Amino acid sequence: MSDFPDGVCGAIRHALVFNLRDHHQRFGEEELSASDLYFEIVEALKWVHATNADTAVHLVSRALAEATDEGGPTLDAAAQCLRHSLTQSSGSYGKWTADEAERFLTAALILR
Numbered sequence: 001m002s003d004f005p006d007g008v009c010g011a012i013r014h015a016l017v018f019n020l021r022d023h024h025q026r027f028g029e030e031e032l033s034a035s036d037l038y039f040e041i042v043e044a045l046k047w048v049h050a051t052n053a054d055t056a057v058h059l060v061s062r063a064l065a066e067a068t069d070e071g072g073p074t075l076d077a078a079a080q081c082l083r084h085s086l087t088q089s090s091g092s093y094g095k096w097t098a099d100e101a102e103r104f105l106t107a108a109l110i111l112r
Contacts, residue, residue, distance in 0.1 A: 003052070004048070004051070004052075004055065009048065009055060009059050012041070012044045012045060012048060012059060013059050013062055013063045013066070015038075015040075015041045015044070016037070016041055016045065016059075016060070016063040016067070016082075017063050017066045017067045019037045019038050019041050020032075020037070020063070020064075020067040020072070020073060020078050020081060020082070021067055021072050021073070023035045023037065023073075023081060024067075024072060024073040024077070024078075029073060029074065029077050032073050032077045032078070032080070032081045033077055033080035033081050033084060034081075034084060035081055035084070035085075036084070036085050036088055037081065037082065037085040039090060039091075042085050042086065042088065042090045043090045043091055043092070043093060045059070045060070045086075046086070046090055046092075046093035046096075047092075047093060049093075049104070050093055056104070057104065057107045057108050057111065058108075058111065060082065060104070060105070060108040061108040061109070061111035061112055064078055064079060064082075064108060064109070064112065065112055075109075075112075079105050079109065082101075082105060083098070083101045083102060083105050086100070086101040086104065086105075087101050
């Protein structure tokens with residue numbers, strides 16, 4: 001799937017899944033869409049995207065499937081949370097526009 005070292009994308013995916021599920025438990029379904037995921041996870045995802053956009057799309061598609069399984073947030077709430085978080089500043093990879101985040105998530109959701 002990628003030229004990344006073994007385990008890197010899996011670790012980022014797991015971190016994203018756990019962060020989405022944790023925020024869902026802490027803030028609830030209604031507040032999830034406006035909550036910011038951890039800076040480091042968003043930064044890592046943007047790094048994967050800058051290196052290989054297809055890999056990032058696959059990573060997010062799988063993460064959303066895992067995060068929304070068995071007691072997790074709804075797919076819509078998880079996607080809105082990630083969309084919001086991608087539009088926040090993240091160091092080296094900056095702030096994505098709402099349109100950039102929407103296109104990226106649409107591609108990930110199509111794979112589901």
